[in-house]
Amino acid sequence: MPARELQEQLNALREQLDQNPPLSEEERAELYELMQQIELKLELETKTHDSSLADGVNLAVERFEVAHPTIAATLRNIVQSLVSMGI
Template identity: 60%
Template sequence: MPTRELQTQLELLRSQLREDAPLTEEERAALLAITRDIESRLERQGAGEPDDSLVDGVNLAVERFEVSHPSTAMTLRSIMQTLASMGI
């Protein structure tokens, strides 16, 4: 169930990338990289080990987008919570 929830959140993030307030190329690239990292982690989900670099990356993105793109930051926070509940 958490995997499905995470997929939904990732789709919301992709939608925000397409439709939200303008992002710089650097911001867009950072969010796309996070999305790819999470998807890669889901593909090898059997590992079940915490991935501090992934969590740190999402956390940094939350801090980065908090003021300029609050809805994106909120989506990223939800993704962090889901990752934590999955033990990632």
């Protein structure tokens, strides 16, 4: 089930952030905001297509790709789950 996989990926991202990678406060806040948006979307269980959420996660992938590849990989998995869910 894509929703369960997405929640697992969000949990993995949360665990990575809990390990205090070298992120600025702005970067950390951006990731937490994205996680909150995704979790809210999951709670609402909406079937409408909202490309802005996936776009936001894609932008975060680009931003963190070089300096934080593990976080970027987790974000890519989140994008894939969002796409699978039609979000």
